[in-house]
Amino acid sequence: MEVDLRATLDRHGRLDVPAATLADDADLYAAGLDSLAIVNIMLAIEETFQVEFPDSLLSRQSFSSIASLERIIRQLQSESV
Amino acid sequence: MTASALELAGQAWSIEDAAARVAAVAKRHADQVDRDGAFPAAAIAALKTEGLLGALVPVAFGGLGETLSAVAEACCTLAQACASTAMIYAMHQIQVACLVRHGTGSTWHCNFLRRIAAQRLLLASVTSEEGVGGNMRSSACAVQLGTGSHGAGQRGAGGYTLEKRGSAVSYGEHADALLITARSGAYAKPSDQVLVVSPREDCELERTGTWNALGMRGTCSSALRVVAAGKAEQILPAPFGQIASDTMVPVSHLLWASVWIGIAADAVDRARLFLRAAVRRSEGALPPGALRLSMAVELLEMLQARVTVGLRRFEAARACAAEPIPVGEAADMNTLKAGVSEACLQVVHQALLICGFAGYQNEGPYSLSRHLRDLNSAPLMINNDRIRETTARLLLASKPRLGLL
Numbered sequence: 036m037e038v039d040l041r042a043t044l045d046r047h048g049r050l051d052v053p054a055a056t057l058a059d060d061a062d063l064y065a066a067g068l069d070s071l072a073i074v075n076i077m078l079a080i081e082e083t084f085q086v087e088f089p090d091s092l093l094s095r096q097s098f099s100s101i102a103s104l105e106r107i108i109r110q111l112q113s114e115s116v
Numbered sequence: 117m118t119a120s121a122l123e124l125a126g127q128a129w130s131i132e133d134a135a136a137r138v139a140a141v142a143k144r145h146a147d148q149v150d151r152d153g154a155f156p157a158a159a160i161a162a163l164k165t166e167g168l169l170g171a172l173v174p175v176a177f178g179g180l181g182e183t184l185s186a187v188a189e190a191c192c193t194l195a196q197a198c199a200s201t202a203m204i205y206a207m208h209q210i211q212v213a214c215l216v217r218h219g220t221g222s223t224w225h226c227n228f229l230r231r232i233a234a235q236r237l238l239l240a241s242v243t244s245e246e247g248v249g250g251n252m253r254s255s256a257c258a259v260q261l262g263t264g265s266h267g268a269g270q271r272g273a274g275g276y277t278l279e280k281r282g283s284a285v286s287y288g289e290h291a292d293a294l295l296i297t298a299r300s301g302a303y304a305k306p307s308d309q310v311l312v313v314s315p316r317e318d319c320e321l322e323r324t325g326t327w328n329a330l331g332m333r334g335t336c337s338s339a340l341r342v343v344a345a346g347k348a349e350q351i352l353p354a355p356f357g358q359i360a361s362d363t364m365v366p367v368s369h370l371l372w373a374s375v376w377i378g379i380a381a382d383a384v385d386r387a388r389l390f391l392r393a394a395v396r397r398s399e400g401a402l403p404p405g406a407l408r409l410s411m412a413v414e415l416l417e418m419l420q421a422r423v424t425v426g427l428r429r430f431e432a433a434r435a436c437a438a439e440p441i442p443v444g445e446a447a448d449m450n451t452l453k454a455g456v457s458e459a460c461l462q463v464v465h466q467a468l469l470i471c472g473f474a475g476y477q478n479e480g481p482y483s484l485s486r487h488l489r490d491l492n493s494a495p496l497m498i499n500n501d502r503i504r505e506t507t508a509r510l511l512l513a514s515k516p517r518l519g520l521l
């Protein structure tokens with residue numbers, strides 16, 4: 036999943052640096068994440084990981100780091116099985 | 117009158133009264149400013165005298181500590197007299213809002229906020245750039261750190277230099293400081309930007325274009341080449357992407373919308389006076405276009421409500437400790453900008469149909485020429501097509517915030 040998620044960030048996150056150079060807990064906003072990129076990442080995560088993002092998780096906190104996104108994807112995947 | 121002069125006279129100073137006094141000055145010069153494309157020097161001097169340039173600077177830094185809503189109201193009042201003056205005031209306050217929100221963690225910027233209040237500095241913005249166009253989140257130029265061969269005095273290891281070809285810099289040559297966006301370094305991506313505060317004495321300006329525009333002629337928004345040098349600590353610590361989404365974009369949309377509503381309100385008032393005179397002449401009979409006055413006011417009231425809600429949501433979000441949901445707020449501020457900018461033009465069009473020939477004149481008490489020309493800048497200042505493409509995407513993820521509370 037880690038590889039997939041970093042690839043998704045590279046493709047849709049419009050970050051200032053390659054996702055491979057970011058630690059799991061690095062601040063994605065400091066790396067240039069903006070609202071539009073959040074939407075694109077959200078849609079890409081839904082497609083790649085076959086999950087649906089509820090409105091309640093669409094917060095600044097959810098998209099703050101790779102670790103946070105991983106946690107959310109795992110949670111959504113476990114809920115959907 | 118200044119705050120202290122009023123206190124001596126036993127009257128309380130209020131931002132509403134102060135804005136009304138400046139508006140009276142602006143109104144006297146509005147036609148000449150428009151005709152000659154001249155900087156509204158008298159009105160801006162009055163804003164300085166009243167201390168209104170420091171309205172958003174916190175009291176702790178010597179400012180008035182006013183709310184964004186109070187400043188929006190002042191923009192609306194000014195715009196009823198002279199749209200260029202109001203737009204200059206709005207653009208200045210947008211820059212101050214960025215410094216207040218993102219600069220108070222840095223000693224240099226705290227001191228600069230004190231200077232804005234004490235010395236009544238006027239701030240201008242250099243975001244758009246030749247070859248890049250209207251996308252604020254992309255820069256071609258870059259700050260050079262630790263270098264400095266420019267002759268502005270400060271250089272060495274802790275210095276920066278910067279050269280930018282700004283494509284439209286409103287009142288750049290009349291400003292006391294410029295806030296400039298640039299890439300964070302020579303190898304940074306176009307979106308990896310910083311915001312630099314450059315006091316006028318730190319930069320050299322060269323006008324590279326003219327400003328002979330349809331409207332907003334007094335903003336003097338010509339192209340400028342800016343060469344700046346200074347200390348690295350003048351660069352705001354937060355990345356520009358964050359400054360833009362947290363403050364610059366929402367505050368721009370709220371204050372611009374307040375200006376546009378003020379322009380439309382003055383047009384409606386001209387139409388109202390036109391109708392009054394017509395009804396008097398015809399011994400009480402309403403002319404056929406009269407019902408349009410009601411239609412214009414209906415629309416204007418909805419626009420006012422839209423901006424009031426936008427201001428309230430923005431202020432509430434900034435007042436609470438929890439960070440706002442970035443996607444929802446961005447969509448909200450974008451629909452406000454695109455919607456209000458175009459609907460204000462519809463309001464003025466109704467006023468034009470009421471005033472008819474008298475409204476179509478370039479002069480006279482019922483002329484709406486300046487209103488129409490000034491307001492046509494609204495859909496272009498960050499192009500609505502560009503904004504709506506973004507908004508549609510944002511709305512895919514986030515349900516619009518409807519509901520009556």
Ligand SMILES: Cc1cc2nc3c(=O)[nH]c(=O)nc-3n(C[C@H](O)[C@H](O)[C@H](O)COP(=O)(O)OP(=O)(O)OC[C@H]3O[C@@H](n4cnc5c(N)ncnc54)[C@H](O)[C@@H]3O)c2cc1C
Nearest residue numbers: 241242243244249250284285286332337496497499501502
């Ligand atoms: C009165 C006034 C004052 C200004 N003052 C300043 C100032 O002080 N400082 C400053 O930095 N700038 C200032 N500007 C510039 C302003 O911020 C914008 O950069 C500028 O209006 C955009 O110019 P543009 O239409 O050429 O560029 P663009 O926004 O690039 O648009 C050009 C064309 O391309 C189309 N387009 C571009 N991107 C998209 C997209 N994604 N989707 C759909 N269509 C798209 C648009 O429809 C448009 O027709 C001012 C502008 C005005 C009118």
